[in-house]
Amino acid sequence: MEKINIICIDDQADVLNAVVKDLAELESHFIVEGCDSAADCEELLEEIDANGELLALVISDHVMPGKSGVEMLTELAADPRFQGTKKILLTGQATQKDTIHAINQANINHYFEKPWDKDALVNEAKKLVTEFIFEKGFNFQDFQGVIHSETLFKYLK
Amino acid sequence: MKNLMKYFLPFAIPILVLVIPTEAFPIDNLTITEQRVIALFLLAALCWVLEPIPIYATSVLVIVLLLMMVSNKGLIFFRTGDPETLGTLVSYQDIMATFASPIIMLFLGGFFLAMAATKYRLDVNLARVLLKPFGKNPSHVMLGLMVITAIFSMFMSNTATTAMMLSILTPVLALFDKKDLGRVAFALAIPVAANIGGIGTPIGTPPNAIALKYLTGENAINFGEWMSFAVPYVVVMLALAWFLLKILFPAEKTEINLEIKSKFLKTPKAIIVYITFTVTVLLWLMGGRHGMNSYVVALIPVAVFSITSIITKEDLKTISWDVLWLVSGGIALGLALNKTGLAQNAVSAIPFGEFSPYVVIAGAATLCLLMANFMSHTATANLLMPIVAALGTSMESLLPLGGSIVLILAVTFAASLGMSLPISTPPNALANATGHVNSQQMAKVGVILGVVGVLLSFVMLFVLRQIGFI
Numbered sequence: 001m002e003k004i005n006i007i008c009i010d011d012q013a014d015v016l017n018a019v020v021k022d023l024a025e026l027e028s029h030f031i032v033e034g035c036d037s038a039a040d041c042e043e044l045l046e047e048i049d050a051n052g053e054l055l056a057l058v059i060s061d062h063v064m065p066g067k068s069g070v071e072m073l074t075e076l077a078a079d080p081r082f083q084g085t086k087k088i089l090l091t092g093q094a095t096q097k098d099t100i101h102a103i104n105q106a107n108i109n110h111y112f113e114k115p116w117d118k119d120a121l122v123n124e125a126k127k128l129v130t131e132f133i134f135e136k137g138f139n140f141q142d143f144q145g146v147i148h149s150e151t152l153f154k155y156l157k
Numbered sequence: 158m159k160n161l162m163k164y165f166l167p168f169a170i171p172i173l174v175l176v177i178p179t180e181a182f183p184i185d186n187l188t189i190t191e192q193r194v195i196a197l198f199l200l201a202a203l204c205w206v207l208e209p210i211p212i213y214a215t216s217v218l219v220i221v222l223l224l225m226m227v228s229n230k231g232l233i234f235f236r237t238g239d240p241e242t243l244g245t246l247v248s249y250q251d252i253m254a255t256f257a258s259p260i261i262m263l264f265l266g267g268f269f270l271a272m273a274a275t276k277y278r279l280d281v282n283l284a285r286v287l288l289k290p291f292g293k294n295p296s297h298v299m300l301g302l303m304v305i306t307a308i309f310s311m312f313m314s315n316t317a318t319t320a321m322m323l324s325i326l327t328p329v330l331a332l333f334d335k336k337d338l339g340r341v342a343f344a345l346a347i348p349v350a351a352n353i354g355g356i357g358t359p360i361g362t363p364p365n366a367i368a369l370k371y372l373t374g375e376n377a378i379n380f381g382e383w384m385s386f387a388v389p390y391v392v393v394m395l396a397l398a399w400f401l402l403k404i405l406f407p408a409e410k411t412e413i414n415l416e417i418k419s420k421f422l423k424t425p426k427a428i429i430v431y432i433t434f435t436v437t438v439l440l441w442l443m444g445g446r447h448g449m450n451s452y453v454v455a456l457i458p459v460a461v462f463s464i465t466s467i468i469t470k471e472d473l474k475t476i477s478w479d480v481l482w483l484v485s486g487g488i489a490l491g492l493a494l495n496k497t498g499l500a501q502n503a504v505s506a507i508p509f510g511e512f513s514p515y516v517v518i519a520g521a522a523t524l525c526l527l528m529a530n531f532m533s534h535t536a537t538a539n540l541l542m543p544i545v546a547a548l549g550t551s552m553e554s555l556l557p558l559g560g561s562i563v564l565i566l567a568v569t570f571a572a573s574l575g576m577s578l579p580i581s582t583p584p585n586a587l588a589n590a591t592g593h594v595n596s597q598q599m600a601k602v603g604v605i606l607g608v609v610g611v612l613l614s615f616v617m618l619f620v621l622r623q624i625g626f627i
Contacts, residue, residue, distance in 0.1 A: 139211070141580075141583075141586055144590075147590055149323075149327070149587075149590040149591045149592065150324065150327055152320070152587065152590055153320040153321070153323050153324035153327070153587070154320075154324065155320075156316055156317060156319075156320035156583075156587070157275060157317050157320035157321035157324060
């Protein structure tokens with residue numbers, strides 16, 4: 001069974017912990033990792049790729065010391081190694097310009113405003129990882145419990 | 158430990174069977190080739206039950222091992238030896254031809270029809286139109302959904318039909334009160350109807366097509382004949398299932414509004430799809446009156462949709478090749494059992510002739526139903542059908558009941574009735590994924606329908622015999 005990762009990025013430790021905790025129910029089938037900066041995330045990306053693991057989803061904050069979330073997601077979108085990876089921007093401080101950039105250049109799949117609703121975030125994460133599972137050709141029956149059923153029907157009909 | 162069994166047993170037992178001397182088997186004059194087929198049959202059976210590898214991969218493995226070990230172009234040291242003890246080798250062309258067996262072509266045609274229908278939204282539009290007369294009363298809507306699901310699953314895969322119908326139903330299910338048992342009834346109605354509906358035509362579900370493979374010569378059944386007895390059976394089973402679901406899980410909600418946003422497409426391509434679909438089904442229903450059998454007819458939509466680019470190169474890649482290969486493996490296994498003479502030898506070694514034919518039919522159907530609940534319906538049919546067919550032809554006591562056809566059909570129907578667990582069939586897995594049904598509720602309905610269904614199939618076969626159909 002291949003290892004599939006989900007990365008959460010936020011410079012504020014309490015926010016990061018909350019996001020990782022919200023995603024706890026996905027840990028049965030995915031490795032959920034937290035990073036406190038874009039640089040930290042990039043290091044992890046190299047490690048994931050070197051180990052031949054997959055990256056299903058990145059949930060990133062925008063305003064962080066160093067490289068911003070949108071900048072990092074833009075680079076990720078252009079990285080041929082992570083073409084299927086789904087991206088969520090989770091921020092309270094993105095300007096309209098940042099947001100436009102995030103949609104057009106970083107091709108984010110979803111935008112959440114802080115404070116976020118736990119159920120909505122988990123539901124969206126499940127939806128995106130289900131898409132990832134199908135796009136990568138995995139057997140959905142190996143992912144009982146984390147599958148988003150409506151997305152499942154969309155792919156199977 | 159469990160993993161060890163799963164990965165160790167399917168390969169260890171066949172190897173053990175390969176190395177013991179042929180005299181150790183309770184079959185007289187067993188040849189070495191036949192012994193190898195026994196080992197490969199066990200390999201297939203254990204791999205399909207325990208699933209150490211995907212089920213279609215087991216099929217491919219079986220075909221390749223058959224080619225290497227029992228074909229006339231196999232590995233050199235599998236071919237040399239005293240012809241007396243070695244036995245009959247199988248032609249490699251025959252084994253490879255199972256990938257393009259007429260049964261596979263029939264299914265390919267079915268896939269093309271279903272893909273085109275889905276692509277041009279014929280399925281959704283038909284569902285919308287057909288659902289209208291059923292109104293808004295929950296129990297009527299449920300009946301409507303079941304009828305439509307059953308009709309669709311006769312021509313589309315049970316899985317695709319279930320996915321389509323559940324996606325229509327999901328927004329409505331979300332409006333049900335958490336405590337309202339009605340949502341259980343609705344979520345179960347779809348997979349149940351899809352499983353039952355699959356029985357209706359030879360292309361409804363792979364076990365039916367596998368059965369056709371063994372219904373040859375005077376037992377041959379064409380598309381229309383199959384539907385003439387299978388559709389009435391499906392109707393009765395659907396009615397039973399509907400009553401059962403209504404009684405077990407009564408809905409409190411008094412009105413249901415299914416909204417399907419879609420219109421019939423009127424583009425030239427869509428019209429070609431409608432016409433081709435209708436013509437193909439009509440040609441199938443006419444039987445052999447136009448000279449073409451159902452296998453030849455099945456290739457007509459393949460040609461039409463390819464020429465018109467209704468099915469494109471990209472669509473081709475989405476065909477469920479795994480299903481086709483799974484069936485091929487079963488056909489190859491059956492071929493090896495027959496051509497090496499093992500089937501006849503093994504059957505004559507056991508005094509089945511002395512058994513009551515009723516016991517044999519009931520036993521085979523029960524075994525099939527049990528297996529189909531725990532493993533793939535197609536794999537079940539792959540394993541049981543060649544044995545049952547050999548048994549049927551050798552048992553003279555079956556003749557007064559209608560001969561081997563009775564045994565084959567009883568097993569085929571039972572294969573589709575295994576639906577008591579989420580793992581029994583993909584439609585069940587989908588219903589389970591909605592989160593509206595728990596395993597006990599599914600098991601309750603599945604067990605009752607499975608047992609009643611098998612009994613009902615006996616009644617149907619009895620009636621068919623009485624009216625002289627078989």
